[in-house]
Amino acid sequence: MDEPMDYASAGVDIDLEGSAVASLIGALSKSVRAPGSPGAPVDLPGGFGGLIEFGDNLLAMATDGVGSKLQIATSLKQWGGVGIDCMAMNVNDLLCVGAEPIAFVDYVAVPKPDPVIHAALGASLAEACRQARVTLAGGETASLPGIVTELDLSGTALGWLPKGEAITGEHLQAGDVLIGLPASGIHSNGYSLVRRIVEHAGLSYEDEAPFDPTHPHRELLRWTEGKATLGEVVLNPTRIYCDPVVDLLDAARGDASFSIENIHGICHITGGGLSNLLRLHDSLGWSIHTPLPVLPEFEWLQAAGKVETREMYRTFNMGTGMILAVAKEHATSILTWLEQRLPGTAVVGEVTDEGHRVSHAIEGVEFTHY
Amino acid sequence: MDEPMDYASAGVDIDLEGSAVASLIGALSKSVRAPGSPGAPVDLPGGFGGLIEFGDNLLAMATDGVGSKLQIATSLKQWGGVGIDCMAMNVNDLLCVGAEPIAFVDYVAVPKPDPVIHAALGASLAEACRQARVTLAGGETASLPGIVTELDLSGTALGWLPKGEAITGEHLQAGDVLIGLPASGIHSNGYSLVRRIVEHAGLSYEDEAPFDPTHPHRELLRWTEGKATLGEVVLNPTRIYCDPVVDLLDAARGDASFSIENIHGICHITGGGLSNLLRLHDSLGWSIHTPLPVLPEFEWLQAAGKVETREMYRTFNMGTGMILAVAKEHATSILTWLEQRLPGTAVVGEVTDEGHRVSHAIEGVEFTHY
Numbered sequence: 001m002d003e004p005m006d007y008a009s010a011g012v013d014i015d016l017e018g019s020a021v022a023s024l025i026g027a028l029s030k031s032v033r034a035p036g037s038p039g040a041p042v043d044l045p046g047g048f049g050g051l052i053e054f055g056d057n058l059l060a061m062a063t064d065g066v067g068s069k070l071q072i073a074t075s076l077k078q079w080g081g082v083g084i085d086c087m088a089m090n091v092n093d094l095l096c097v098g099a100e101p102i103a104f105v106d107y108v109a110v111p112k113p114d115p116v117i118h119a120a121l122g123a124s125l126a127e128a129c130r131q132a133r134v135t136l137a138g139g140e141t142a143s144l145p146g147i148v149t150e151l152d153l154s155g156t157a158l159g160w161l162p163k164g165e166a167i168t169g170e171h172l173q174a175g176d177v178l179i180g181l182p183a184s185g186i187h188s189n190g191y192s193l194v195r196r197i198v199e200h201a202g203l204s205y206e207d208e209a210p211f212d213p214t215h216p217h218r219e220l221l222r223w224t225e226g227k228a229t230l231g232e233v234v235l236n237p238t239r240i241y242c243d244p245v246v247d248l249l250d251a252a253r254g255d256a257s258f259s260i261e262n263i264h265g266i267c268h269i270t271g272g273g274l275s276n277l278l279r280l281h282d283s284l285g286w287s288i289h290t291p292l293p294v295l296p297e298f299e300w301l302q303a304a305g306k307v308e309t310r311e312m313y314r315t316f317n318m319g320t321g322m323i324l325a326v327a328k329e330h331a332t333s334i335l336t337w338l339e340q341r342l343p344g345t346a347v348v349g350e351v352t353d354e355g356h357r358v359s360h361a362i363e364g365v366e367f368t369h370y
Numbered sequence: 371m372d373e374p375m376d377y378a379s380a381g382v383d384i385d386l387e388g389s390a391v392a393s394l395i396g397a398l399s400k401s402v403r404a405p406g407s408p409g410a411p412v413d414l415p416g417g418f419g420g421l422i423e424f425g426d427n428l429l430a431m432a433t434d435g436v437g438s439k440l441q442i443a444t445s446l447k448q449w450g451g452v453g454i455d456c457m458a459m460n461v462n463d464l465l466c467v468g469a470e471p472i473a474f475v476d477y478v479a480v481p482k483p484d485p486v487i488h489a490a491l492g493a494s495l496a497e498a499c500r501q502a503r504v505t506l507a508g509g510e511t512a513s514l515p516g517i518v519t520e521l522d523l524s525g526t527a528l529g530w531l532p533k534g535e536a537i538t539g540e541h542l543q544a545g546d547v548l549i550g551l552p553a554s555g556i557h558s559n560g561y562s563l564v565r566r567i568v569e570h571a572g573l574s575y576e577d578e579a580p581f582d583p584t585h586p587h588r589e590l591l592r593w594t595e596g597k598a599t600l601g602e603v604v605l606n607p608t609r610i611y612c613d614p615v616v617d618l619l620d621a622a623r624g625d626a627s628f629s630i631e632n633i634h635g636i637c638h639i640t641g642g643g644l645s646n647l648l649r650l651h652d653s654l655g656w657s658i659h660t661p662l663p664v665l666p667e668f669e670w671l672q673a674a675g676k677v678e679t680r681e682m683y684r685t686f687n688m689g690t691g692m693i694l695a696v697a698k699e700h701a702t703s704i705l706t707w708l709e710q711r712l713p714g715t716a717v718v719g720e721v722t723d724e725g726h727r728v729s730h731a732i733e734g735v736e737f738t739h740y
Contacts, residue, residue, distance in 0.1 A: 031505040038530055039472025041505045050507030052473050054530070059429075061507045063475040063526060071516045102409025103422050105433040107477060107524045135401040135411045137420030137431045144522060146441045152517050154477045154510065156433060156526035160408055160424070 005200070005305040007193050007315045042166070051097060057160050060099040064089040065154030068191040073235055074150045076205055079117060081221050081237035082153055083124025084131065085188045088238035089270070090157035091132045092322060095245045096266040098167035099159030101132055106139040109152040113143055117151060131240040132157075165253065169280045171264040172351060177331035179338060180292045180348035181245075183321035184218045185236035189271040190315040194234055197305035205231030211300040215293070217344030233297050241268075241322050244341035251337065258330040258337075264351075265325035269317040274358050275367035277323065285352040288360045292319045292348060313365045325351055375570070375675040377563050377685045412536070421467060427530050432463040435524030438561040443605055444520045446575055449487055451591050451607035452523055453494025454501065455558045458608035459640070460527035461502045462692060465615045466636040468537035469529030471502055476509040479522040483513055487521060501610040502527075535623065539650045541634040542721060547701035549708060550662045550718035551615075553691035554588045555606035559641040560685040564604055567675035575601030581670040585663070587714030603667050611638075611692050614711035621707065628700040628707075634721075635695035639687040644728050645737035647693065655722040658730045662689045662718060683735045695721055 033039040035053070042051035042058060050061045066085045073082050083106070091101040106125055110117065118141065129136050134157065186194060203210065206229055213220060213233045220228050220236050245266070252260040265280040277286040298319065302312050312318060326334045331347065339345045352359075358367040403409040405423070412421035412428060420431045436455045443452050453476070461471040476495055480487065488511065499506050504527065556564060573580065576599055583590060583603045590598050590606050615636070622630040635650040647656040668689065672682050682688060696704045701717065709715045722729075728737040 032500055032503050033472065033505050038470070039505050039528075041507065050473070050475065050505075052505055052507055054472075055425075055427075057425075059473070059528070061473060061475050061526070061528060063477050063508055063510045065477065065479065065510060065512045065514075067512055068514060068516060100408070102403065102424075103420070103429070103431060105420065105431050105526055107433050107435065107526075109435065109479070109518075109522055109524075130402055133402050135403050135409050135420075135422055137411065137422055138433055140433045140435060140524065142435045142437055142522075142524070144435075144438060146438060147520055147522050148479075148518050150517055152479055152512075152514060152522065154479075154512070154524070156431070156475055156477075158409075158422075158429070158431060158528060 005193060005196060005307050006311045007190065051166060056163050058163055058166060060094050060097050060159040060161070061156060062090040062093040063154065063156040064093065065152065066188055068195065069188050069235070070151055070153060072191065072195065072205060072231065076231050076235070078223055078231065078235060079120035080124050080223065081235050083121055084128040084237035084240065086153050086155045087125070087128035087132050087157070088240045089188050090155055091134065092241050092268045094157055094159035095241055096167065096268050097161070098165060098249055098260070098266070099161045100246050100249065101134050101157050101159040101242060103135045103137040103158045104129065104132070104155055105137055106153065106155040108139065108141045109144050109148045110141065111143070111145040111148055111150065113141060121153065128240065132242045133246070162253070165260050167263060167266055169265045171261060172281050172284055172325055174284065174351055174353035175328050176264050176325045176351035177328050177347055178286065178288065178349040178351065179324045179326060179331070179335055180320040180346060181241055181322040181338070181342055182217050182292055182344035183295065183317045183319050184239040185295060186234055186297060187238040187317055187321055189317070193305065193315055194301060197301050198230065201304045203230055205229065205234065209233045211296050213296055215295050239321050244338055247341065248334070248338060256337065257333050262327040262330040262334065263324060264327060267323045269321055269323065272370055273313045273316055273318065274360065275314060275370045277358050278356060278367065278370045280325070283356050285354045285356060286349065286358040287352050288349040288358065290346070290348055291361055292344065292346060294319045309362060310365050313360065314367065320348060323348065375563060375566060375677050376681045377560065421536060426533050428533055428536060430464050430467055430469040430529040430531070431526060432460045433524065433526040434459040434463065435522065436558055438565065439558050439605070440521055440523060442561065442565065442575060442601065446601050448593055448601065448605060449490035450494050450593065451605050453491055454498040454607035454610065456523050456525045457495070457498035457502050457527070458610045459558050460525055461504065462611050462638040464527055464529035465611055466537065466638050467531070468535060468619055468630070468636070469531045470616050470619065471504050471527050471529040471612060473505045473507040473528045474499065474502070474525055475507055476523065476525040478509065478511045479514050479518045480511065481513070481515040481518055481520065483511060491523065498610065502612045503616070532623070535630050537633060537636055539635045541631060542651050542654055542695055544654065544721055544723035545698050546634050546695045546721035547698050547717055548656065548658065548719040548721065549694045549696060549701070549705055550690040550716060551611055551692040551708070551712055552587050552662055552714035553665065553687045553689050554609040555665060556604055556667060557608040557687055557691055559687070563675070563685055564671060567671050568600065571674045573600055575599065575604065579603045581666050583666055585665050609691050614708055615692070617711065618704070618708060626707065627703050632697040632700040632704065633694060634697060637693045639691055639693065642740055643683045643686055643688065644730065645684060645740045647728050648726060648737065648740045650695070653726050655724045655726060656719065656728045657722050658719040658728065660716070660718055661731055662714065662716060665689045679732060680735050683730065684737065690718060693718065
């Protein structure tokens with residue numbers, strides 16, 4: 001195979017997924033809960049977290065799974081990070097609406113209960129709860145031998161925020177500064193392509209990584225001695241951004257020199273890569289003129305899979321796991337605040353009025369739809 | 371095969387599941403959220419729904435899936451009821467702590483997105499939201515061809531109640547009256563055994579039901595004309611008890627002749643059947659002296675599978691989907707209130723102080739552990 005690889009040829013049809021989800025959403029009628037009552041829906045652009053009313057507050061729910069990253073973890077019998085991935089995918093979505101995550105429930109589907117898997121998941125979820133500062137409020141383990149052939153793990157996070165303080169994107173404007181938060185690795189998206197490339201390269205996940213995985217501001221979760229294996233690099237858990245983002249929101253709602261109104265948008269860079277930015281606003285553009293350093297695993301994946309650059313940025317986070325759009329006049333103080341708590345955080349670009357488009361320092365990396 | 375069938379021989383090892391779940395829970399540390407802060411855990415016996423603090427209120431989360439009932443739905447390409455099953459399994463658990471369900475998120479895992487499945491799920495979830503009176507606050511569709519071979523569906527429900535008004539079981543006492551709410555069918559538990567028995571009987575789910583499925587106070591969700599098929603009977607959606615239980619709780623907290631303190635316990639009869647009652651209290655007993663009528667599908671399953679009577683009651687709801695334990699002096703008014711809204715509701719037994727034991731009008735149907 002010498003064709004360049006892409007996400008669709010790795011077995012994922014984003015358009016088909018979109019139309020399937022549209023079928024589901026199209027069948028849903030309006031909520032039966034009247035405006036003002038507990039549970040009444042609150043419409044927000046972007047749709048990272050579902051918001052509902054609750055008295056003087058809003059509650060937000062997010063649900064997501066770890067996806068095919070699990071298959072690598074299961075093949076290596078290393079589930080120590082997947083609870084963190086599961087937590088991260090959910091709580092990072094909640095942060096995007098300005099919510100503080102407070103509780104989490106997990107759903108585990110296995111062909112057969114396995115105390116070894118469950119003990120590892122328990123430890124991983126406990127660490128995830130610590131990092132995200134949430135209560136594990138429940139969970140379900142389903143034995144479904146006719147439906148799943150190996151572990152599936154998903155979860156739901158619950159968050160809250162004061163009414164009127166949601167981050168809605170309505171204050172976004174050209175000139176806003178984009179601040180990027182560094183990723184810890186591939187996070188939890190694009191693994192169909194990762195697996196395809198590793199297979200094509202004829203490597204085992206137990207092999208030493210065929211590149212130097214050293215990268216500033218990230219540590220690998222290790223289970224071997226010596227040089228890091230490819231498995232340790234690709235399974236490195238998704239960064240949970242509650243620290244520093246919840247504290248930033250608290251400070252902004254408190255006595256910091258910036259206020260919550262200065263934080264105009266927050267974007268979790270998941271499947272779709274930088275094109276996720278387009279979800280925040282209907283017409284504004286996004287110029288990533290100074291991207292964060294690309295993690296070495298992405299450089300290797302691109303070379304080994306001959307993946308086109310644009311496809312890389314459409315599939316992976318490429319080193320930036322979350323982007324905040326903030327008011328220009330407060331960007332320096334917000335950046336300083338964040339950078340002290342999460343080194344590697346930096347200005348990566350700005351909001352523009354040059355069309356509903358993401359552009360990038362690398363020519364050709366451009367997206368006009370999510 | 372002429373051995374009597376049971377749940378374990380159908381491939382479900384309840385003890386193994388218990389030890390796997392214990393491994394997971396054992397690895398969890400205490401919550402990082404301090405008492406009094408949003409999200410701090412609230413310990414309750416029974417564990418139907420996970421409760422957390424939220425100002426003057428409590429929030430409750432429940433997560434569960436439809437399980438192997440889905441395999442029958444998928445084999446028939448009839449997913450119209452499974453969204454209701456998914457909702458019911460979750461919101462009925464929330465009712466047990468006295469919470470009003472307000473929102474729901476679904477998690478769908480498929481080998482490949484399929485607009486037909488998703489449209490059916492969307493319609494089913496919309497009807498489920500209507501019946502449970504909740505907002506669908508989000509959802510996730512995961513394409514996991516390496517993990518699932520066919521549809522898996524689970525979800526998470528969120529509910530709330532005023533602080534200090536949780537149904538904790540602490541007021542339970544000998545003499546309390548047990549009120550049973552009728553089930554609509556097999557609900558969502560015991561399907562490994564159902565499938566085994568139907569296979570053993572050499573029947574197709576598209577065959578006419580080999581018994582008269584008529585039963586008072588339940589209607590079947592039909593997709594064929596003429597006599598009901600076996601598939602229509604076994605897939606009949608789980609009853610959602612929000613109506614009447616949420617209204618009962620509202621009335622009890624409002625101006626009814628009974629109060630919330632008179633409702634001592636609520637039990638969702640799921641996997642484990644009547645043994646679920648033991649989850650409500652550490653030492654009291656439960657005498658089911660006047661059970662609700664058994665649904666005809668259970669009689670047929672027992673005969674076709676030569677299942678022992680006790681095993682039937684340990685696996686299935688047998689016609690009673692939820693049981694309320696209420697103060698004796700208010701039992702008549704609560705029963706009258708419920709029976710007007712859900713015909714078929716009746717007194718089924720009483721709480722006793724004769725040991726931590728469920729006993730039943732049928733000799734031998736007795737449980738001493740969940």
